[in-house]
Amino acid sequence: QLQESGPGLVKPSETLSLTCTVSGGSISSSSYYWGWIRQPPGKGLEWIGSIYDTESSYYNPSLKSRVTISINTSKNQFSLKLSSVTAADTAVYYCARQGQNQWLPNWFDPWGQGTVVTVSS
Amino acid sequence: DIQMTQSPSSLSASVGDRVTITCQASQDIYNYLNWYQQKPGKAPELLIYDASNLETGVPSRFSGSGSGTDFTFTISSLQPEDFATYYCQQYDNLPLTFGGGTKVEIK
Numbered sequence: 001q002l003q004e005s006g007p008g009l010v011k012p013s014e015t016l017s018l019t020c021t022v023s024g025g026s027i028s029s030s031s032y033y034w035g036w037i038r039q040p041p042g043k044g045l046e047w048i049g050s051i052y053d054t055e056s057s058y059y060n061p062s063l064k065s066r067v068t069i070s071i072n073t074s075k076n077q078f079s080l081k082l083s084s085v086t087a088a089d090t091a092v093y094y095c096a097r098q099g100q101n102q103w104l105p106n107w108f109d110p111w112g113q114g115t116v117v118t119v120s121s
Numbered sequence: 122d123i124q125m126t127q128s129p130s131s132l133s134a135s136v137g138d139r140v141t142i143t144c145q146a147s148q149d150i151y152n153y154l155n156w157y158q159q160k161p162g163k164a165p166e167l168l169i170y171d172a173s174n175l176e177t178g179v180p181s182r183f184s185g186s187g188s189g190t191d192f193t194f195t196i197s198s199l200q201p202e203d204f205a206t207y208y209c210q211q212y213d214n215l216p217l218t219f220g221g222g223t224k225v226e227i228k
Contacts, residue, residue: 045165045208047217060216061122094164106212107155109176111164 002095002112010089010119016082020095020112021075028053028073033098033105036069036080038091039114046091050098050105051078058105085119092116123147123211127220133228140196142223144187144209152188153213159222160205168207169194199225 006018020034027034035050049059051069059067068081082089093115096108124147134140144154152172157165167176169185172192182197196203204227209220 044222045210045219047219050217058215062216096164099170101153101212104212104215105217106153107167107170108157108165108210109167109170111166114164 002097002110004093004095004112004115006115006117008116008118010085010117011121012086012119013084016080016085016089016093016117016119018080018093018095018115018117019077020079021077022097023076026073027071027076027078031100033100034069034071034078035096035098035105035108037094037096037108037111038089039094040088040091048080048082048093052100052105087119090117090119122216123150123214123218125209125211125218125220127207127209127223129223130221131224131226133226134199135228136199136201138199138228140199140203140225142194142207142209144192144194144220146190146192146211146213148213149189150211150213153211154185154187154192155210155212156183156185156194157208157210158203158205159208165208196225 001023010016033050036048049069051057066083071078096111098105126145154172156169159165173185206222206224
């Protein structure tokens with residue numbers, strides 16, 4: 001099971017920070033990637049990035065300059081930081097476990113319930 | 122980036138109908154395609170992986186087929202709980218990308 005947490009309101013130009021807490025298994029003892037996806041209001045799904053361990057992570061090039069995903073195995077959590085946010089970053093943010101295919105992330109399953117983040121002053 | 126084009130973007134159907142959704146990739150993605158169902162206010166759920174493999178616990182009325190650039194998702198007999206939005210997703214290349222979604226509505 002996965003659960004997102006973090007502020008629901010972020011001011012423009014600031015940094016959005018979210019954490020995903022994984023329960024029911026160790027985040028470090030499995031061969032899974034851990035990913036972040038977002039969905040703007042009324043729109044489709046956008047992959048943000050994925051992390052396997054502290055040495056292996058991938059980001060969407062469209063967001064890469066602003067995104068950092070990290071993993072904390074002692075807390076069984078992984079986190080998302082998105083800097084210099086604008087109104088266009090307003091979305092539901094999901095975390096998810098991912099399988100891997102040839103050392104790269106593939107499917108998303110399961111997903112967290114999602115958390116709404118609004119960027120507004 | 123690999124573009125995923127779903128069609129139609131929405132459809133109306135009745136309970137018991139056969140429903141087919143297509144997903145076209147902008148380049149060959151072999152069978153590296155997944156399908157998800159999303160109900161309003163809920164997170165997506167994985168239904169089919171590797172183009173045609175049914176996720177554990179998913180009813181057999183759902184199926185997927187295709188390879189290369191053209192893929193099909195079918196609901197053989199639409200049930201009331203199937204009214205939702207469906208997305209395809211490729212994992213042949215990064216960035217991972219999703220189709221625009223197909224909203225299945227009640228006729």
